[in-house]
Amino acid sequence: MGGPGLVAYLVVGAVMFAIGIFGTLSQRGAIMVLMGLEIILNAAILNLVAFWRFINPGDYSPQVFVIVAMTIGAVEMAVGLGIVLMVYRKKGTQNIDKFSEMKE
Amino acid sequence: MSMYRAGISLMLSLVAMAGLFILLEADLLAVIQIMMNVGGMLVMTLFMVMLMMDPGGEMMWDMKRRMRMKGFAALSMSMPPELPAEKSFERNGALSPPSNPNGQNDSQVRLEDIAINSDWQEENEEEKEMAEKDNEHENEMMSGNGTGTNGAGGDDGELFRRMHEMQRAIAIIQQQLGLLQQQLVELQQDLLLTPGSGGQSRTGQGSSSTERSSSTENSGGMATYLHSPSPLMGQSAWQGQPRPGQAANSPNPTVYTCPMHPEIRQPNPGRCPKCGMDLVPAEGEEIAEGEGNNVAASTSPASKTAPASASAATLYTCPMHPEVRQPGPGRCPKCGIDLVPEGGDGGESENNGGGPGNNQGAGQERTSHSSHGDRNNQVQGGHRQDHGQMMHSSGKGGGEVETAEQMQKRSPKAYYRMMEGMAMSTRQLPLAGLFSILAGLLLVGLVLLVAWPSRPAAPDLDGPSRVGDLLLSNYMIAFEGAAFLILAGILGAVLLARRERERKKRGKGNGSIAGEQLNQEVQ
Numbered sequence: 001m002g003g004p005g006l007v008a009y010l011v012v013g014a015v016m017f018a019i020g021i022f023g024t025l026s027q028r029g030a031i032m033v034l035m036g037l038e039i040i041l042n043a044a045i046l047n048l049v050a051f052w053r054f055i056n057p058g059d060y061s062p063q064v065f066v067i068v069a070m071t072i073g074a075v076e077m078a079v080g081l082g083i084v085l086m087v088y089r090k091k092g093t094q095n096i097d098k099f100s101e102m103k104e
Numbered sequence: 105m106s107m108y109r110a111g112i113s114l115m116l117s118l119v120a121m122a123g124l125f126i127l128l129e130a131d132l133l134a135v136i137q138i139m140m141n142v143g144g145m146l147v148m149t150l151f152m153v154m155l156m157m158d159p160g161g162e163m164m165w166d167m168k169r170r171m172r173m174k175g176f177a178a179l180s181m182s183m184p185p186e187l188p189a190e191k192s193f194e195r196n197g198a199l200s201p202p203s204n205p206n207g208q209n210d211s212q213v214r215l216e217d218i219a220i221n222s223d224w225q226e227e228n229e230e231e232k233e234m235a236e237k238d239n240e241h242e243n244e245m246m247s248g249n250g251t252g253t254n255g256a257g258g259d260d261g262e263l264f265r266r267m268h269e270m271q272r273a274i275a276i277i278q279q280q281l282g283l284l285q286q287q288l289v290e291l292q293q294d295l296l297l298t299p300g301s302g303g304q305s306r307t308g309q310g311s312s313s314t315e316r317s318s319s320t321e322n323s324g325g326m327a328t329y330l331h332s333p334s335p336l337m338g339q340s341a342w343q344g345q346p347r348p349g350q351a352a353n354s355p356n357p358t359v360y361t362c363p364m365h366p367e368i369r370q371p372n373p374g375r376c377p378k379c380g381m382d383l384v385p386a387e388g389e390e391i392a393e394g395e396g397n398n399v400a401a402s403t404s405p406a407s408k409t410a411p412a413s414a415s416a417a418t419l420y421t422c423p424m425h426p427e428v429r430q431p432g433p434g435r436c437p438k439c440g441i442d443l444v445p446e447g448g449d450g451g452e453s454e455n456n457g458g459g460p461g462n463n464q465g466a467g468q469e470r471t472s473h474s475s476h477g478d479r480n481n482q483v484q485g486g487h488r489q490d491h492g493q494m495m496h497s498s499g500k501g502g503g504e505v506e507t508a509e510q511m512q513k514r515s516p517k518a519y520y521r522m523m524e525g526m527a528m529s530t531r532q533l534p535l536a537g538l539f540s541i542l543a544g545l546l547l548v549g550l551v552l553l554v555a556w557p558s559r560p561a562a563p564d565l566d567g568p569s570r571v572g573d574l575l576l577s578n579y580m581i582a583f584e585g586a587a588f589l590i591l592a593g594i595l596g597a598v599l600l601a602r603r604e605r606e607r608k609k610r611g612k613g614n615g616s617i618a619g620e621q622l623n624q625e626v627q
Binding site for chain 2 (some may be wrong): 031
């Protein structure tokens, strides 16, 4: 089988992780931060799948783990968006620098 | 950075992830990825993005483009593009359609002209000083780039600082224009008070005071008078015009008025200088009334005074400089304002709300032979109206001053932050790029350094069914837990979004503007 090896996937995963970190750190919009988190999560999932494929392809437990991780990612996104929507309604901004106080 | 583009790119990257999963022979994961992430999460993300202002970053882009143009259009950046106050002040200030896009300098120059040529020097000295200060401000802001207080640095900070300065300068100019309007009103009032030196000027006074007394409910009469350009003037100059055909053939007999401010009347459609609403054509009664006035003009006792007033009314004068008199219409050589016919005041045919007894001829005769008390009464009426006008303009001036002070207090960085919060296109922190590049290099180095074990065995073809077996046997608890987690998450998100809306609907919360906007959108 000719396809790219494990290292290629891991490099892609590392670059995606770096991009996700960049998005999370550099952006001030809460949704952009959530998008960065999503990229990080996807990088981790890609690493998981790549390891499954190239190290132990006979065991399908990692796929179950990946499904659970995707679920958690989706839930995190939903709750994060709900919180952002709420705060946006309250404060009129989604700039996370202005979320510093949780009271009100 | 545009959120919309970021969302689309994230969706594309998730689809590419699904492709990678297929390459890794994890087809089930690819399907789940597309269904769950791309289908669900990004719909939510894009929905969220759509709720925000300026999701595409268009506004910021437009701001930058306008800043590059450095035009007058740059003023309307932070505000809605058709803010009524600004437009009205612009119209008030220029008193003529702004011909060039660089209207700021135009109005400023005109302001200085007025200040130089004015009759009330001592008051305008201050204004000249202020204008000069404005100029200095502008020069400073054009030349002195290094003194910026923005720590953000870069072109954006400079652009925003410049924009902020320009807005401040414009606020000051608008305030001065408000003052000038007020002085105009005072000057007209003075014209009323002082006994006329000649017969012509007395005629002018008489008609203007008639206008005042007949339009007591017309608080914006002065504004209308100033705003009404020449066609209306021509129409209302029936009084001494030896050519009545002009009034009949007047190209635009329809008067446009504001549905909220009936005192606003303009000969052509546009926006109300007070509230910015679209002007609507006035009812037929006003038009008919104007025509009635014209008819009355040709038949009324005013025809007796026609020879006297004909010579008077062919003279055109400037509303700002009464000493300017010209035989034909045109522009004032001193300030460039459209000249108005001296005998007939612009506001007469439009402002005269009275019946047949209050027609122009009677008004003229009465004022030309009026007793002192009568004139006093009229002057008082005019004064009351002027007071209202002055209150109006001073109120606006105060608001402008406050805005200017606010903007002075606000540093450019804070201003940028405010714009950023509004515009949803976020700026990047400076160190994040460096840090993330370092992290990426570190990770890639680690990946390349480690000698990963490799087992080239291919996965089974019935992978998805094996995963399903595992999910429902060994990992049953994890599967159910994930299902409930999704349920709880979706419910939580819906409740988070919905409870707030109900609270807002109850109307007790001191809702922010964005919340109210959102509510309106939702409803």
